[in-house]
Amino acid sequence: MSRTPTSEHAASDGPARPLALDRRALAPDLARGVMLLVIALAHAHLFTVFIGGPDKAPTVADRIATAGTVMFVDLRGYPMFAALFGYGLAQIHRRCREQGLAWPRIRRLLRRRGLWLVVFGLAHTVLLFPGDILAVYGLVALLLVGVLRLRDRTLVLLAVLWLPVAAAAHALVAADDAMTGGGMPRLPDGFVNELLFRLSLFSILGVMMFISTLVPFVIGVLAARHRLLDRPHEHLRLLRAVAFIGVPLAALGGLPLALDEAGVWAGASPGDVLVTTALHQVSGYAGGLGYAALIALAAVRPGHRQGPATTALAALGRRSMTFYLAQSVAWAVLFSSYTLDLPLTSPAVGAGVAVAVWLTTVLLAELMRRRDMRGPAEAALRRLTYGPSR
Template identity: 80%
Template sequence: MSHTSTSGPRASGAPPRPLPLDRRSLAPDLARGVMLLVIALAHTHLFTVLIGGTENTSTVADQIATAGTVMFVDLRGYPMFAALFGYGLAQIHRRRSEQGREWRWIRRLLRRRGLWLIVFGLAHTALLFPADILAVYGLVALLFVGALRLRGRTLAILAAVWLPPAAAVHAVIAADDAMTGQGLPPLPDGVADELLFRPGLFAILAVMMFVSTLVPFLLGVLAGRHRIMERPDQHLRLLRATAFIGIPLAALGGLPLALDKAGIWTGTTPGDAMVTTALHQVTGYAGGLGYAALIALVAVGLSGRRGPVTDALAALGQRSMTFYLAQSVVWAVLFSSYTLHLQLTSPAVGAGIAVAVWLATVLLADLMRRRGARGPAEAALRRLTYGPSR
């Protein structure tokens, strides 16, 4: 979920050293740190459905939390992370090319990274959380690493071509749910049942996540080629347009589905479900890119005057994979039947838990920054990808 860099060309065959954390670009790390809050909100809301069996809108607070999650979180934060993943691969490609590495070497490197992401993701799924994104990203890296060499126009065309199929998959699933009345299966009790439940649910969700990943991934590769997040001051017009059009568009596009999920608009037919879900999906891409653009603009405003809050959020972003996994450890402790077994059915309470957990990770990441410690998950992925340092 994060990337590494080098401090310059290296003549030896040793793995390149990662860029010192204090020399990394602010905008990508700040974006990852902030978006971990969106991920936390999405995950706790998912648990309210898995535990309660359906959307709980019994109180006004729950209706607001549900509607807000649909409009600003679901399929809004995920596209941003997918775009940042593509952006990171483009950075690795550019930097290794500048070191004189041939394409075949870079392709092997990125595919090896993708394979290890799949291993991490499948372990994450089996042990902790059924909606893993690491394995999906790893699969995208394996299958679409060649996109790094495509022309910019080709990347944009492929993203546009994939947009209708991605929306159609979500629309068909929503229509089927509306006709059958069956949503996600409830979270079972017992260690063995949960171990079987998580891979089964992941097999369903992974298809939806995969089709949702390709559009922002391709656009992220395109943005990485132009170094938009690293040099946001050179792309202010584009960033402003993306932020101030994309985010309101996502909110408006998610409003019909939000009213449905919040129980305000009732009597939804399968046809209605297809339209509202497809609209929600398509505008979610605009929202995810809009979030990234807005954070890049904030990074420009913070240039030269970073404070402790900015440093802490960037530290979290630098260790985003570690704390993405750490969130899942918390969810397992709180919600699994063989641990605390918290009966979370209120979306409003879930949102509060998500914010509290995210704030705790911000503090822990800042403590690691002060001690000069890298994220253990990032360090492990780097070692497995590049091999041990000499």
């Protein structure tokens, strides 16, 4: 593949135009809608740690919820979203080229989008949630936009070389926690204390998420280049292989850490944690990509006759940024010391809360679809990126 496509030489003086909603492919939006459930489960589980810490006497349901979260949610949903971010950025790049825009203009456009994502993300961190992904994705867009022009072979090599770096980083942090007895801090009381808590924790989590983003981001760019989610019917064999290998591999790779976290495998040494965490991280990439492929396969089935559930999930996916932020509003209302301050200490209860919050967002997204309402966060980002609509 040529590094600089010939269409990039045909510069255009016209404005860049975003994609109309009625031309969006089903699979990426469906994937975003489903993955918001995974994000909700991960965040709700995180709040059980923030609020109560490890339960000294967990029930069977709590052990199952903890093990299931480790095997199917933690570091599984995040790679999926990172891959979709890379996919979306590559789609914008391709559409701009098709409109005749030169690379310098495309680069400015994508960096402007990345800059505003950083702004949105920092506001999200300060006001609501310490594990923000928007600022991380924005930073990736600012620093790594040139990746969009690399050859396929170079993208694969980059992902392969960075994979052990990401796994080692997570493993070393986990092993250090095991040796020092550290771990996630507890959520303090008071608005100012919680604000400082979010900022300090994000300074750590943000670095780890950036390290974890590069591999799925690059794979997402590669997938978009070959239209895997836009045209899933043309890639059924590959999608089946990724789905039916990736998801079981993630479950098996997360099993040792799941047994440790659930209290079934007691007495794990720092060396054990080093191995199990690295295995958990690497298998999580397989799981995230497997989820994306599985959802793409599901999107092929309905054809042009979408059922109400598929339509509602796709509506949620089209407004994923809005409802990602809405989830954080829900957590702040439910768990902050200056709001309802609910005592969430059970992972099983946390999973139930996550499902309830996600179902609420599905219903709200469907109501917005019926009223032809865009997500306010998506509308703001689109306007800030492309300028006022013409």
